[in-house]
Amino acid sequence: MTDTPKQPDTDAASAPPPPAPKDRRRLPPPGVEFPKTIKSFVKRAGRTTTGQAKAFEVYGARYVLPYTGAPLDRVAAFGAEAAARPLILEIGFGMGDATAHIAELMPATNFLGCEVHEPGVGALLKHIGERGLTNIRILQHDAVEVIDHMLPEQGLDGVHIFFPDPWHKTKHHKRRLLQSPLVAKLAARLKPGGYLHCATDWEPYAQQMLQVLGAEPLLKNSADGYAPKPDYRPLTKFEKRGLRLGHGVWDLVFTRI
Numbered sequence: 552m553t554d555t556p557k558q559p560d561t562d563a564a565s566a567p568p569p570p571a572p573k574d575r576r577r578l579p580p581p582g583v584e585f586p587k588t589i590k591s592f593v594k595r596a597g598r599t600t601t602g603q604a605k606a607f608e609v610y611g612a613r614y615v616l617p618y619t620g621a622p623l624d625r626v627a628a629f630g631a632e633a634a635a636r637p638l639i640l641e642i643g644f645g646m647g648d649a650t651a652h653i654a655e656l657m658p659a660t661n662f663l664g665c666e667v668h669e670p671g672v673g674a675l676l677k678h679i680g681e682r683g684l685t686n687i688r689i690l691q692h693d694a695v696e697v698i699d700h701m702l703p704e705q706g707l708d709g710v711h712i713f714f715p716d717p718w719h720k721t722k723h724h725k726r727r728l729l730q731s732p733l734v735a736k737l738a739a740r741l742k743p744g745g746y747l748h749c750a751t752d753w754e755p756y757a758q759q760m761l762q763v764l765g766a767e768p769l770l771k772n773s774a775d776g777y778a779p780k781p782d783y784r785p786l787t788k789f790e791k792r793g794l795r796l797g798h799g800v801w802d803l804v805f806t807r808i
């Protein structure tokens with residue numbers, strides 16, 4: 552599935568036409584760097600299964616939103632009756648197990664999940680169909696661009712980032728999502744009282760998160776250091792195995808001042 556608008560062809564012999572209104576909408580707002588500053592993912596190989604492909608066919612049109620680069624129209628996305636409900640952004644939902652679990656627990660909350668991994672999007676659509684969930688919408692697009700171009704300030708009630716790619720090697724640390732520029736953007740997009748919940752099983756990244764979130768002036772730690780795991784976040788299969796082997800998992804929950 553492709554969701555990136557085609558760039559108009561340029562021809563050196565003729566002056567380019569003035570941008571159409573829809574092209575102007577895709578320019579970044581003042582103060583936003585473009586192109587994006589963090590490339591936090593590589594598109595993983597992985598086959599979309601027949602079940603996931605079928606879920607795309609049946610549910611894709613309703614639940615996968617196009618990346619427009621324009622502020623999210625919540626009425627168009629969730630319907631007039633549900634548009635005013637609290638909105639939680641999830642970055643990198645993977646195969647969507649936690650997303651579906653939490654959305655089922657909280658039917659009066661809307662969830663917007665960003666994920667670039669196509670089989671993952673198919674897997675979440677499958678959950679949506681099997682569980683009859685109506686409160687999830689998906690953007691199969693780089694979350695950094697979604698945050699920059701589609702999410703206005705003070706529009707979110709929460710942000711979930713569960714097990715973001717740890718980028719273990721020092722030379723790759725620049726690809727980590729949880730760095731101060733992105734954290735500042737997320738904090739600005741939370742409503743006062745909204746929360747940012749991160750979890751990781753990589754201790755050095757947990758320490759970095761604690762430091763970066765703690766240094767963001769708009770955020771306040773809800774705990775003294777790491778937080779107890781909130782009940783709504785399910786244990787993943789991988790996490791259960793890790794815990795049996797004595798590996799740690801660290802949750803961090805910060806609230807917007």
Ligand SMILES: C[S@@+](CC[C@H](N)C(=O)[O-])C[C@H]1O[C@@H](n2cnc3c(N)ncnc32)[C@H](O)[C@@H]1O
Nearest residue numbers: 591592643644645665666667693694713714716
């Ligand atoms: C390590 S996986 C964790 C998945 C899931 N949250 C879990 O707990 O199992 C990280 C996921 O984040 C996605 N991801 C990383 N950067 C992203 C970005 N900028 N926008 C959207 N998805 C991203 C990757 O494709 C990957 O599926």
